[in-house]
Amino acid sequence: MLKCSISIQIVFGLVVQFVQLNQIERFPCQSNLPYDFRNIDRFTDNMCAQCLWYMAGSEAPWNNFEMVHQWTMSYNYSDTINVMLCQQHDKCNPFTFEHLLDTNHSIVKEFKSTYYLDLLMDCCENARQCCHDMIGKADDPILQSEKHCPTKWDGFMCWDSAKPGTINSRTCPRMTYFPLGLKPTPCRNEMAHKECWTNGTWAMIWKLNVMGNSTRMVQDEWTNYHLCSTPGASHKLRFTRVSIAFYFLSLALTVVGLILLIKYGMKKQPTLSYIHVNFLTSLIISSVLSLCVLFFIKEKHYLLNSMVDKNPVWCRVLVVVQKTAQLTNYCWMLNEGIVLWQMIVLPFRKWAKMKIFLIIGWGFPILVMSGYTFVRFKDTFNNNCWTKSMGYWELIYHLPPTFFIMINVILLMSVVYILFKKLSSSNDDQHMRSSVRASLILVPVFGLQYIFYFVPFDPFESCTTFVFIGKYALLVTEASQGAIVAMIFCFFNKEVIQHNIKSKYKKRNYFRSGTPTNTTEQIGLSRRTNT
Numbered sequence: 082m083l084k085c086s087i088s089i090q091i092v093f094g095l096v097v098q099f100v101q102l103n104q105i106e107r108f109p110c111q112s113n114l115p116y117d118f119r120n121i122d123r124f125t126d127n128m129c130a131q132c133l134w135y136m137a138g139s140e141a142p143w144n145n146f147e148m149v150h151q152w153t154m155s156y157n158y159s160d161t162i163n164v165m166l167c168q169q170h171d172k173c174n175p176f177t178f179e180h181l182l183d184t185n186h187s188i189v190k191e192f193k194s195t196y197y198l199d200l201l202m203d204c205c206e207n208a209r210q211c212c213h214d215m216i217g218k219a220d221d222p223i224l225q226s227e228k229h230c231p232t233k234w235d236g237f238m239c240w241d242s243a244k245p246g247t248i249n250s251r252t253c254p255r256m257t258y259f260p261l262g263l264k265p266t267p268c269r270n271e272m273a274h275k276e277c278w279t280n281g282t283w284a285m286i287w288k289l290n291v292m293g294n295s296t297r298m299v300q301d302e303w304t305n306y307h308l309c310s311t312p313g314a315s316h317k318l319r320f321t322r323v324s325i326a327f328y329f330l331s332l333a334l335t336v337v338g339l340i341l342l343i344k345y346g347m348k349k350q351p352t353l354s355y356i357h358v359n360f361l362t363s364l365i366i367s368s369v370l371s372l373c374v375l376f377f378i379k380e381k382h383y384l385l386n387s388m389v390d391k392n393p394v395w396c397r398v399l400v401v402v403q404k405t406a407q408l409t410n411y412c413w414m415l416n417e418g419i420v421l422w423q424m425i426v427l428p429f430r431k432w433a434k435m436k437i438f439l440i441i442g443w444g445f446p447i448l449v450m451s452g453y454t455f456v457r458f459k460d461t462f463n464n465n466c467w468t469k470s471m472g473y474w475e476l477i478y479h480l481p482p483t484f485f486i487m488i489n490v491i492l493l494m495s496v497v498y499i500l501f502k503k504l505s506s507s508n509d510d511q512h513m514r515s516s517v518r519a520s521l522i523l524v525p526v527f528g529l530q531y532i533f534y535f536v537p538f539d540p541f542e543s544c545t546t547f548v549f550i551g552k553y554a555l556l557v558t559e560a561s562q563g564a565i566v567a568m569i570f571c572f573f574n575k576e577v578i579q580h581n582i583k584s585k586y587k588k589r590n591y592f593r594s595g596t597p598t599n600t601t602e603q604i605g606l607s608r609r610t611n612t
Contacts, residue, residue, distance in 0.1 A: 092374055110212040112234040113302055116157040122178075122342050126163040127156050127176045128208035131236055132201055132256060133166075133188070139260040142197035149191055178205050197259060204237070211239030218242070230277035235304050243277040250274050251335040253309035261312065271308035271315060307385050317381035320556055325375050328558035332368040338567025355435065356420050357570045359442055360413040364563035367410055371560075372405035377468060390465045396466035401454055404478055408446035408604045410562065411482040416442055418489040425496050445481075453477045 108117055110124045114131065126426075134154050140146040148168070155165035166176040168187075180186045181202055192198045209233045218232060230243045238254040250272045257273070269389040276284035286303040288297055308314055339361040342354065378396060381387050388396060415439045457463060463470045 090559050110215045110234070111231055112158055113236045118157070121209065121216070123157070123163045124212045125205060125209040126177050128206035128212075128234055129181070129201075130154050130156065130164040130166065130176050132204035135236070136197065136201060136259060141260050142192055142200075144191055144193055178209075181205065185275070200255055200259050204254070207254070209236050209240065214239065228281050230283050232283055233283065233302075234303065237274070237304070237306065238273070239466075240283075240304075240478045243275075243276055244280050246279045248274055248276045252515070253306065257306055257309035258312060259551075268316065269312035271312060273309055274305040275303075276305075311383065311385065314383045314385070320382065320552065321375055321379045321383060322555050323553065325372065325380075325562045327557050328368050328372050328375070331370070332365065332372070334572075335365050335368065335563035335567045338571035339365065341571045352435070353417075353420050353424070356413065356416050356426035356438060359438075360410075360417060361563070361566060363406065363409040363442065364566055367403070367406040368563050370399070370406045373399055374403050378468065389468060392464050392466055397457075400467045401450060401457070404453070405446050405450040408449060408478070408481060408513075409442060411485045412445055413442045415485040415489055418492040421496055422492040427501055442508070449477065449481055533536050 097422075108119050108124070109120065109346055112118075112124070114127060116127070118127065131154070134152070137149045138151050138422050140150075144150045151169070153167045155167070157163070158165040158175075162175045164176040165173050166188075167173040176188075177274060181198070182191065189198060191236050192201075200404065211232075226526065228245055230240075230245070232242045238247060238251060240251070243249050252270050253273050278284055283302045285300045287298050288301050290300060301331050339358065341356055342361065377399070378387075382389050420438075437459050455466050456471065456474050460470075461472070532578060
């Protein structure tokens with residue numbers, strides 16, 4: 082019995098020593114690769130090779146993408162070789178992080194610019210630093226508890242140990258932006274998310290794994306990098322929703338203004354009123370189409386549920402029709418300026434026929450956008466639902482509004498000069514003066530966005546509060562154009578709208594009460610009675 086007891090103690094002691102030895106020898110740095118790395122250099126080389134493999138899947142960084150995308154990696158290759166990189170089936174060489182420090186190395190020479198090489202170096206150095214952090218926290222009993230998700234390098238960035246049932250967020254690493262070819266500013270950075278399940282493991286997803294001729298579903302750890310594919314998406318989504326709110330408000334006011342104008346404002350200066358009606362109609366059409374673009378294209382794109390990359394026909398049609406509607410706004414604003422100029426500068430000459438104004442307002446935009454559409458059908462530009470700029474070709478759409486605004490400024494300056502020379506204060510002159518004031522207000526309202534087109538700025542390239550306030554002001558002004566026009570020509574038009582509404586209201590009260598509403602009506606009534 083004594084010998085048996087001693088034997089059991091010896092065996093138990095050996096087991097404990099073996100477990101302790103394994104715990105001591107186990108390397109603490111963990112990654113998304115299923116290997117137990119023995120030292121920090123081996124870990125760094127393998128993680129750096131994985132960063133290189135990610136970049137090899139995109140055409141942007143490489144001079145010879147056809148060759149690079151065929152590269153294969155053998156991680157944790159052998160006791161003496163950390164990683165084996167095969168550039169071709171029969172050409173395999175060991176890969177180490179130090180190779181990237183050699184400017185004459187074949188891998189370094191394949192990069193188009195140092196920007197992409199710096200991204201790769203940054204990824205490799207971050208992986209090494211992550212390993213340092215994991216080594217430093219290896220003895221922390223709380224962080225290494227089975228109830229916590231362990232600190233881990235996921236292939237792109239380092240995630241600290243997390244409590245169960247939590248979602249952890251970090252700024253997207255620079256490496257995730259390499260296909261876009263840009264270096265994000267703090268205002269463009271999005272957040273990546275990684276969930277720690279209640280059982281103390283990082284979230285997993287099922288994915289298809291191809292091994293030779295066979296495929297099978299396997300579980301793999303998952304980090305949500307979706308937002309990282311669209312820099313600035315969060316801010317742009319907020320901008321889009323602000324635009325939607327103001328477009329709805331503007332649309333409602335414009336419709337009410339159009340109804341009031343048709344009902345009460347067509348008697349005096351009918352030609353000018355007819356121009357107003359067409360102007361408001363174009364703004365209503367433009368607002369409806371802009372809302373469709375914001376809802377079905379922009380909002381979905383910034384919610385990462387976009388069909389823009391698929392470039393469907395309906396999407397392209399919607400974009401080009403919306404641009405055409407926006408162009409009609411500027412054409413009808415030009416008509417407003419021409420009519421006012423005719424009324425004041427050439428009052429006794431024969432006016433241009435309404436047909437001319439209709440051709441300018443509705444026909445010219447269709448002609449311009451036909452040319453724009455023709456250019457868009459070129460293979461270079463026929464993508465992304467026609468939402469990406471064509472560079473200088475985009476001037477086909479942007480130059481006419483700018484030209485119309487300049488003409489309006491010249492016409493209105495001429496009109497203002499003549500009005501101030503006149504001493505008459507008749508009702509007609511008062512009506513014209515109010516129309517001129519209205520048109521003068523509309524020039525900056527409609528011209529502001531085109532000033533920023535020729536002096537372009539991206540609010541996400543600058544993180545100053547002033548720039549973001551300017552961007553919001555620009556969005557609100559553009560979305561509220563219809564409401565501003567309706568207020569000027571309808572709600573604040575005392576000579577036409579308010580006078581007629583008050584007259585209708587007084588007449589209605591007169592017939593309801595059976596009593597005259599003013600002295601003139603009383604005299605007229607007494608005369609009729611006497612006769």
